[in-house]
Amino acid sequence: MTAPFVIAVDGPAASGKGTIATRLGAAYGLPVLDTGLLYRAVGVLALRAGADLDDEAAAAAVARGLSAGLLDDPEFRTRGAGEAASRVAVHPAVRAALLEMQQAFAAQAGGSVLDGRDIGTVIAPHAPAKLYVTASPQVRAERRWKQLAGEGVAYDEVLADIRRRDARDGGRENAPMRQADDAVLLDTSEMTIEQATDAARRIVEAARARWVNS
Numbered sequence: 001m002t003a004p005f006v007i008a009v010d011g012p013a014a015s016g017k018g019t020i021a022t023r024l025g026a027a028y029g030l031p032v033l034d035t036g037l038l039y040r041a042v043g044v045l046a047l048r049a050g051a052d053l054d055d056e057a058a059a060a061a062v063a064r065g066l067s068a069g070l071l072d073d074p075e076f077r078t079r080g081a082g083e084a085a086s087r088v089a090v091h092p093a094v095r096a097a098l099l100e101m102q103q104a105f106a107a108q109a110g111g112s113v114l115d116g117r118d119i120g121t122v123i124a125p126h127a128p129a130k131l132y133v134t135a136s137p138q139v140r141a142e143r144r145w146k147q148l149a150g151e152g153v154a155y156d157e158v159l160a161d162i163r164r165r166d167a168r169d170g171g172r173e174n175a176p177m178r179q180a181d182d183a184v185l186l187d188t189s190e191m192t193i194e195q196a197t198d199a200a201r202r203i204v205e206a207a208r209a210r211w212v213n214s
Contacts, residue, residue, distance in 0.1 A: 003126065039094070043088045120179075
């Protein structure tokens with residue numbers, strides 16, 4: 001039992017994975033990394049530098065210069081940042097540039113929780129606990145629309161964004177998002193966040209029992 005207890009939480013945008021990851025971290029006393037924030041930062045910083053988000057080399061250069069101290073910018077939490085993140089995340093060079101930072105976080109001796117799109121498949125493929133959190137596009141759009149209430153965006157626009165990001169994140173050969181073969185699927189479409197968190201904890205408890213006895 002020398003490997004750290006890592007909880008990998010993957011899934012599409014607005015599935016609830018971030019809230020679930022945060023609550024799991026609090027429940028188990030583990031640090032949490034929202035890896036999507038790294039890609040949001042790369043997207044926003046690339047735009048600020050005047051770079052084309054479809055220019056893989058330019059986006060990768062921004063990713064290589066990223067540090068944890070730059071992640072507190074509130075602009076990284078906006079709708080535009082999410083769209084930018086989805087565009088830069090499909091670049092293999094960007095993902096490679098951020099790989100070491102994420103794997104170092106996952107390697108902490110005490111364990112950790114990471115949420116994103118390729119945690120269970122690439123970042124921490126040997127994580128003892130893996131969840132793939134999802135929900136219908138309509139439910140995810142409604143959740144994101146409520147989060148963006150102050151930005152004056154229409155629900156239909158958010159739904160279109162969700163569908164576009166889903167296609168980009170999982171619809172191409174080099175796209176990052178897919179469920180790991182050994183991840184447990186958690187569909188939160190008909191769940192409150194409390195119900196989803198309880199279900200996630202049951203999944204993690206089962207995984208933790210296997211890990212302790214391995």
